[in-house]
Amino acid sequence: MKQKRSKKKIILIIVICVVLLLVGGLWAFTVMIYNDNFNVRLESYEPLMLRVEDFDGLRCDRYDFRSDKGQKLAGYWYSAGEEQHGIIVMAHGFGAGHNSYMDCADYFAKHGYYVFAYDATGNDDSNGEGVGGIPQGVIDLNYAISFVEESGNFPDLPIGLFGHSWGGYSVCAVLTYHPEVKAVIECSGCNSSADLFEAGGQDQAGAFIYVMMPFVKLHELINYGKYATNTAMDGFAASDAAVMVVHSADDDVLPIQYGYDIYYNKYKDDPRFVFVRYEDKGHNSVFNVKPDTYVDEFNAEFDKWRDSLDYDYKEDKKRFAKDKADYLHEHLDRKRWADRLDKEMFESFVGFYDGHIG
Numbered sequence: 001m002k003q004k005r006s007k008k009k010i011i012l013i014i015v016i017c018v019v020l021l022l023v024g025g026l027w028a029f030t031v032m033i034y035n036d037n038f039n040v041r042l043e044s045y046e047p048l049m050l051r052v053e054d055f056d057g058l059r060c061d062r063y064d065f066r067s068d069k070g071q072k073l074a075g076y077w078y079s080a081g082e083e084q085h086g087i088i089v090m091a092h093g094f095g096a097g098h099n100s101y102m103d104c105a106d107y108f109a110k111h112g113y114y115v116f117a118y119d120a121t122g123n124d125d126s127n128g129e130g131v132g133g134i135p136q137g138v139i140d141l142n143y144a145i146s147f148v149e150e151s152g153n154f155p156d157l158p159i160g161l162f163g164h165s166w167g168g169y170s171v172c173a174v175l176t177y178h179p180e181v182k183a184v185i186e187c188s189g190c191n192s193s194a195d196l197f198e199a200g201g202q203d204q205a206g207a208f209i210y211v212m213m214p215f216v217k218l219h220e221l222i223n224y225g226k227y228a229t230n231t232a233m234d235g236f237a238a239s240d241a242a243v244m245v246v247h248s249a250d251d252d253v254l255p256i257q258y259g260y261d262i263y264y265n266k267y268k269d270d271p272r273f274v275f276v277r278y279e280d281k282g283h284n285s286v287f288n289v290k291p292d293t294y295v296d297e298f299n300a301e302f303d304k305w306r307d308s309l310d311y312d313y314k315e316d317k318k319r320f321a322k323d324k325a326d327y328l329h330e331h332l333d334r335k336r337w338a339d340r341l342d343k344e345m346f347e348s349f350v351g352f353y354d355g356h357i358g
Contacts, residue, residue: 047328054338074125091167097124134193175235253283
């Protein structure tokens with residue numbers, strides 16, 4: 001009898017050890033995948049970067065500030081007038097720094113608002129070997145808003161927020177820590193930090209992504225504490241800010257059900273909220289006019305040039321990278337490249353800010 005109990009105990013111990021090994025292995029695998037995708041250094045592609053001189057009358061002053069671990073972040077104060085009636089703090093998406101949104105900053109600066117943009121940790125001119133993780137976006141935005149309010153470098157004006165994708169999630173979640181913000185425009189974002197991992201991983205992992213998600217959330221909780229569990233919905237509940245939510249139904253990077261649909265189901269009858277749903281603007285091109293004529297024309301000419309090369313560009317990648325950069329420097333029409341915003345959309349954005357900030 002004792003021998004039977006002893007055997008059962010040994011089997012139970014073996015089963016527990018196997019389970020622990022499987023769980024530990026899955027956790028380690030998930031963290032590796034997470035870091036490979038999100039704890040990376042991100043740099044804008046220089047030949048396509050926007051420049052202040054691409055925009056007539058736009059001025060930019062740089063102000064560096066510190067984030068949570070003392071890392072230096074590069075901040076940019078955009079202006080184009082003297083009678084501005086608010087400050088828009090911009091949070092960029094994942095993949096590059098604020099540069100890709102300089103045309104947005106230009107539009108707001110020329111329509112009554114100062115703009116403070118910045119490169120998040122691990123992006124472009126800011127410190128950091130990598131971003132770290134998705135909650136870092138909320139942390140950096142938290143510090144950016146506090147810098148604007150407390151540094152003494154800027155006028156004492158009401159603050160609005162503007163964010164796209166990762167930045168869209170960040171401008172909503174940060175309301176938990178800055179309920180004084182007057183108005184938020186959230187574009188193509190999501191409700192929680194882990195949503196970016198889930199949405200991005202579905203194509204590669206399929207249903208297995210849902211097995212990984214508890215480990216993603218645990219990893220973020222260990223590394224970011226309260227920021228990891230703070231959601232956009234938490235931010236809405238903690239604030240009286242007016243919120244405009246913008247999303248396109250064909251967004252295949254952060255599908256509409258991760259943000260817009262959640263908020264709409266809760267707040268569709270709340271006058272604080274304005275919902276703008278598009279059908280065909282995608283994710284990265286959501287702010288651009290359709291059809292994006294210049295990009296279509298340029299891509300057609302670029303394809304002809306690429307196909308005329310006397311070598312296999314897929315094989316000689318280093319040579320092609322240099323030749324491509326040279327081609328872009330020589331042939332890109334910078335004025336047309338910088339003038340692709342959907343002006344009707346941005347007119348509605350300014351009207352929204354004017355109604356709650358101005």
